[in-house]
Amino acid sequence: MRRFILRRTIFAVMTVIVATFLITSMSRLAGDPILLYAKPGGYGFSPEQEAQLRKKIGIDRAVPMQYVIWLGNALQGDLGKTILDEKPVSRIITERIPATVQLSLIAWFGATFIGVALGVLSAVKRGSFWDYLGRGFALFGQALPAFWLGLVLILIFAVQLGWLPVGTKGDGFWDIKHWILPAITLGWGATAAYLRLTRSSMLEILDSEFIKLARAKGVSSRTVIFKHALRNALIQPLTASTLILTGFLTGSIVVEQIFVWPGMGLMAIDSVNNNDFPILQGVTLLFTIMYVLFIFITDLMYAVIDPRIRYE
């Protein structure tokens, strides 16, 4: 177990370093950040001033050196300042986190409950109308492009029916009208994934010997399904749920773009367009750390939930 944790930690550190270094060097290849202020050699912009400015926004050294300095500061919690308006990156990111977390959590809870429930229903009533509805939904869910679904939902519920507002976040957590469409868009694919996983593992378990034994002993159908089968069938969807949450990181970029939802995904796209690389570095750092963390939790959950799995 200790070796496993050690290996995972090395992997995590390496991943974070590779990702942030890649994004730093790429954003530097994409253009000199000083152009956000003035063109070097332009009117009234002396080389001394340029050197001063470069020093001030921290781009006066070679890129690898800058990266090392940035990494050192980041380890101490200082992510630098944005180039555009010189605000601390950590503050800008923390301002944006709640919106993304809110959307992801809602989508995640919704997808888990609906997906697992439909999956169980579909497996238990195998061959029935519900089963085919569930299977059809799983098939559709995987193939529907999220950006298209979002636009079609806007078209139906905002444009045609005029029931729901679009493009604003609303205030507070309970402002359902504002988050329902983005949440559906984000959670749709995840719901389909849960459904598929739950259904197939439920079918596998319902077919196993101990379920047959329980039935043969005369245990009621309800107890067999919910107590014996479901508990075991939940292992797969539960462990997959961390992976689904990481999928939301990427998904949020698309969904926030469509619904103009003021979260981290929208900020990331803006920062790429502005070539405001400190923000991009910060977001990449955060996304990668979250990904690595979720993967780690997934592996731990396997071991905790299923005692047959042991990491030496």
Add this chain to the structure above:
Amino acid sequence: MAQEAQTTTGAVGQPQDQTESAGSASGPNILSRIWQFNRRWPVIPATILLVLVATAIFAPLISPTEPDNTAQRLNFRNHEPTWGRVDEHSANSEPINPGRDAPAADRTAYNRALANWHPQSWYIIGGDNLGRDLLTRVAFGSRVSLRVAFIGLLTGTVVGTLLGLVAGYYGGWVDEVVGRFVDIWLALPFILLALALAVIWNRNGWDQGQLVLILIALLSWTGFVRQVRADALSVRSRDYVLAARIAGASNIRILWRHVLPGTYSTVLVVASLAVGGLILAESILSFLGVGFPDPIPAWGKSVSDGRQFIEEAWWITVFPGGAIFLTVMSFNFIGDWLRDRLDPRLRQLD
């Protein structure tokens, strides 16, 4: 109850297929009939894919005009779908070109008439935000999607299979390195990197279309590695591989002649399951503006074009997106079907 009946037949230990048919016989609904039939003979998805391929091949014949035809048609931007009927613009007869040497007044009149006229075959499913015929763009878009899928699959299959083979066959530190490399690769925030790369491409004036193909190729290979590795791992200790080694065959020869053929069905299944994802990835990139540059009619880009006009021109968004959806769904379905047929190891209960 249907489910009760199934568990008893299952308990007797009958094969899967019979259990299925017993289930559908006890619940005689039309949905299940259609589903079962398609599971066995995927007619609907196969038809959709055939239509898609035919559209891609015969796109210039099928489409009423050229995909980037905007000349004189800005009057018709966001043109409503005519559904093939004659509308106010196509009701007039085609204006006759008076020729270069005609008086200016005639030519002005001609240009005015032309701006108010379009053939009946245009705008059957509407025009886009630049007055281009949407049907044409969707038809030509199938070429883009298929090309992306093809190139992605080609590179993905070659690179992924190679890495998987080597990792599984040699094992040890090679396996470890390949495995960790895949892990790190999967952890990279792909969309952010793609957006940053797009800016670099833009700045240097490089071809954005090549960038898309590169990005798709970068995405495509990881899925193959794990499955092929598992196959190579199981094949390498088989007797015939040992026999080949005793006979003095080199590692390369063993890999090429004995291990690789053992992975063909796996590669085919993984590839068929990956196509849909690749097409979807391309459309997401196009939607975010990292896609093919403008005159090229990619479906994802049409959807994003229509985004601003969703209130007045829903068709720009709905039809290309629907094409993506149908295509990806059909590929996924066929992939599932191939998996069930070829690789029982990967099979899920259905």
